[in-house]
Amino acid sequence: xxxxxxxxxxxxxxxxxxxxxxxxxxxxxxxxxxxxxxxxxxxxxxxxxxxxxxxxxxxxxxxxxxxxxxxxxxxxxxxxxxxxxxxxxxxxxxxxxxxxxxxxxxxxxxxxxxxxxxxxxxxxxxxxxxxxxxxxxxxxxxxxxxxxxxxxxxxxxxxxxxxxxxxxxxxxxxxxxxxxxxxxxxxxxxxxxx
Numbered sequence: 001x002x003x004x005x006x007x008x009x010x011x012x013x014x015x016x017x018x019x020x021x022x023x024x025x026x027x028x029x030x031x032x033x034x035x036x037x038x039x040x041x042x043x044x045x046x047x048x049x050x051x052x053x054x055x056x057x058x059x060x061x062x063x064x065x066x067x068x069x070x071x072x073x074x075x076x077x078x079x080x081x082x083x084x085x086x087x088x089x090x091x092x093x094x095x096x097x098x099x100x101x102x103x104x105x106x107x108x109x110x111x112x113x114x115x116x117x118x119x120x121x122x123x124x125x126x127x128x129x130x131x132x133x134x135x136x137x138x139x140x141x142x143x144x145x146x147x148x149x150x151x152x153x154x155x156x157x158x159x160x161x162x163x164x165x166x167x168x169x170x171x172x173x174x175x176x177x178x179x180x181x182x183x184x185x186x187x188x189x190x191x192x193x194x
Contacts, residue, residue, distance in 0.1 A: 011076035012069070019066040030059060033077060037084050040149055044088040054091065058083040074158060081151065082159040085141065120190045127189055131181040139174035146171045 007028065009017075014032075017025035037058050041051035061083055062076070069076075132140050138160070145156045146167070153171075157164045182189070 012071055015062070015066050015069055015076055016071065018063065019069065026063065029062075029076070033062075033080055034059060036077070036149075037080055040081060040084050040145075041088055043144060043148060044085070045091060050091060054084055054087045057087055075155065078151075078155045078158050081145070081149070081155070082161075085145075085159055124189050127182060127185055128178075131178050134181060135174050135177055139170050139177065142167055142170035143174035143178065147175070 009025075009028070011029060011033065014025040014029040018029065034055060038051055038055040041054040041058075042048065045051050045054065058080055062080055065079075132143070135143065141160060142156060145151045145159060146153070151159070153164050153167045156167045156171075160167065162170075
């Protein structure tokens with residue numbers, strides 16, 4: 001059966017079809033989830049080659065897990081985000097001698113920005129990165145997953161292996177800390193003009 005990455009077929013159904021021997025289901029799921037896995041890895045590692053390796057390793061782990069996947073226990077995307085997060089943290093620990101310093105995320109690129117807008121976006125991305133770098137590791141991870149990846153609190157709780165209330169607390173404290181760190185730079189970054 002041909003599958004399309006944009007079809008209404010759920011991630012779980014595609015994974016089950018792959019486990020049942022349908023390689024087209026794996027292709028569709030890879031097209032759907034691969035870019036998201038790579039995006040998260042790129043934001044955390046800021047190294048394209050490493051991010052590609054992490055995304056590929058995470059998808060390989062998903063294919064190995066497919067035959068034993070228990071429907072309804074976890075969302076496929078949430079499981080994949082957790083694997084990607086853990087692989088990235090492992091790489092960062094190795095990179096920094098056991099200490100994790102999650103890299104910040106640049107602002108999304110505007111498809112046709114003016115030079116001024118482009119410079120402003122670069123300055124904002126740099127400021128956000130610097131502010132994120134000053135947050136504690138868990139706060140940074142929660143903020144990135146919630147506000148930059150757009151995941152729900154229950155998904156983040158599953159990825160981080162903590163309760164939903166802990167996620168809410170981490171994101172609230174992280175957001176408040178970011179606001180405090182960036183408040184003095186509002187005018188410089190052009191937020192007073194928006």
